[in-house]
Amino acid sequence: MIIVQSKTKQLEKMLDNADQMIDELNRLADYVAVRIEEENTKLLRTITDLDEKVKSVFEVDGSLSNKIGEANSLIEHLNQLQEKLGNISCNSTENGSTTYISNPKYIEILRMAENGISVREIAKKLNVGQGEVQLLLGIKK
Incomplete structure (x- = not known):
């Protein structure tokens, strides 16, 4: 037990x-x-x-x-x-206004005039009238 x-x-x-x-x-x-x-x-x-x-x-x-x-x-x-x-040329004028030209031929006219080439020579080289060259140059002024 x-x-x-x-x-x-x-x-x-x-x-x-x-x-x-x-x-x-x-x-x-x-x-x-x-x-x-x-x-x-x-x-x-x-x-x-x-x-x-x-x-x-x-x-x-x-x-x-x-x-x-x-x-x-x-x-x-x-x-x-x-x-x-x-394709646009911008030219300032004496009175402060700006002229915009987009035609390549017109740009070339302005460039040639700035380089001292005569209106007659420009017209002949680019095959345009002298009046057109004078008009464009007048617009530039």
Whole structure:
């Protein structure tokens, strides 16, 4: 009987120890579950923030694409204007007004006159009438 009582006490002590271990394991499991939930919440918040930032980047990218398209259109328009202006001669007169001449032949007449070539020689070289040369030079003045 003493052996049975001794074994019973040992068994009860082992059961108490097992209960303590189970309690400790349950507390540890609860702690781990809480920590996992906290980290999961942080991760979801980070994912949401990143998603918003990605949307913002796409909005900026779309806006930039539109602005780049507009800028390219403006550049093309400026290039066209520059080509047109490349064929125009601008001469200032003594009274401050400006004369614009777009005909290449007329530009050449003005250039030749500025180089001291006579009206007769200009008319002959460019195959135009002397009156036309004089008229153009008169407009320039």
